[in-house]
Amino acid sequence: xxxxxxxxxxxxxxxxxxxxxxxxxxxxxxxxxxxxxxxxxxxxxxxxxxxxxxxxxxxxxxxxxxxxxxxxxxxxxxxxxxxxxxxxxxxxxxxxxxxxxxxxxxxxxxxxxxx
Amino acid sequence: xxxxxxxxxxxxxxxxxxxxxxxxxxxxxxxxxxxxxxxxxxxxxxxxxxxxxxxxxxxxxxxxxxxxxxxxxxxxxxxxxxxxxxxxxxxxxxxxxxxxxxxxxxxxxxxxxxxxxxxxxxxxxxxxxxxxxxxxxxxxx
Numbered sequence: 001x002x003x004x005x006x007x008x009x010x011x012x013x014x015x016x017x018x019x020x021x022x023x024x025x026x027x028x029x030x031x032x033x034x035x036x037x038x039x040x041x042x043x044x045x046x047x048x049x050x051x052x053x054x055x056x057x058x059x060x061x062x063x064x065x066x067x068x069x070x071x072x073x074x075x076x077x078x079x080x081x082x083x084x085x086x087x088x089x090x091x092x093x094x095x096x097x098x099x100x101x102x103x104x105x106x107x108x109x110x111x112x113x114x115x
Numbered sequence: 116x117x118x119x120x121x122x123x124x125x126x127x128x129x130x131x132x133x134x135x136x137x138x139x140x141x142x143x144x145x146x147x148x149x150x151x152x153x154x155x156x157x158x159x160x161x162x163x164x165x166x167x168x169x170x171x172x173x174x175x176x177x178x179x180x181x182x183x184x185x186x187x188x189x190x191x192x193x194x195x196x197x198x199x200x201x202x203x204x205x206x207x208x209x210x211x212x213x214x215x216x217x218x219x220x221x222x223x224x225x226x227x228x229x230x231x232x233x234x235x236x237x238x239x240x241x242x243x244x245x246x247x248x249x250x251x252x253x254x255x256x
Contacts, residue, residue: 022226034226036233053232059223090220099220101232 003052003104007033010080011056014069028095029060040105052104054082060096070098077102136253141190142182144249148242149179152194155238159230164218172200173218176211 001009004020011018017030035054039047058073060066070087077100078084085100160174173196180193196211205214221227 022221022224024224032221032226034221034229036229038233038236053229053236055220055227055229057221057227088220090216090222092222094223097220097222099227101229 003035003054003106004033006080006082006104007054007056007077010076010082011073013076014072023059029064030058032057032059035104039108047108050106050108052106054102054104056085056100056102057090058096058098058100062091062095064096066096066098070100073100133254136250138190140249140253144246145182145190145192146179147245147249149192149194151242151245152234152238153177153179155241156194156231156234159234159237160215163228163230163233168204170202172202173211173214 008018011031014031017023017025017027019030019032021032021034023030023032033054033056035052038051038053039049040051041048056073056077058066058069074085074087082102082104085102088099088101090097090099156177157174160177161171164173176196176198178195178197180195182190182192184190196215199208199210200214201208215231217225218228219231220229
């Protein structure tokens, strides 16, 4: 399963829109995720794994009680195989914006190229 | 039959000497590590923040803060985005730290570009290596 799908599956129980990078729809409550990929665990000058530096963003209006949701998001992401996320409150005048930062790894399957 | 150990006292004294690193060495170690982090953060800003509004301003205004000491963190220093920017996109002025924060975490309709976390990841090992080099130089004295 790809990292995108793993994140989407982990957040599926909330039934909110979940998009990569940015959301241009009309919902006020939604998830957005993004990541950077760092090659890691080198052997013979070649990486064995990709390490994903991930962010999941939860946007909601200020009227939304996000305390329980934030706790659940962190546990769901941990259960999906990621590191337990750090939580940052990046809210502004437009509403709540909670950022969850965590890491994930993915084995580099070199068969993909030869297939 | 006797069992004699010689030199333990000297070894103990050597360890005590190693543990009592002078403040100036700590400062030099922090300085070396923060220099690496400033460079990594600047490089990440130059590569990741390129876009229609990119001016290169943020990458050129990163520095280390003054040396600090606290009971919780011991000796430490901050990496800072310093000053304000006033240009056509920010006619009333905006703190560079705010611009960096919004780039790092994004906002509605603006995707995050987490250049700081990438810089921390890329710089963590070289920064410790740079600090260690200063420490080993001190031990050679």
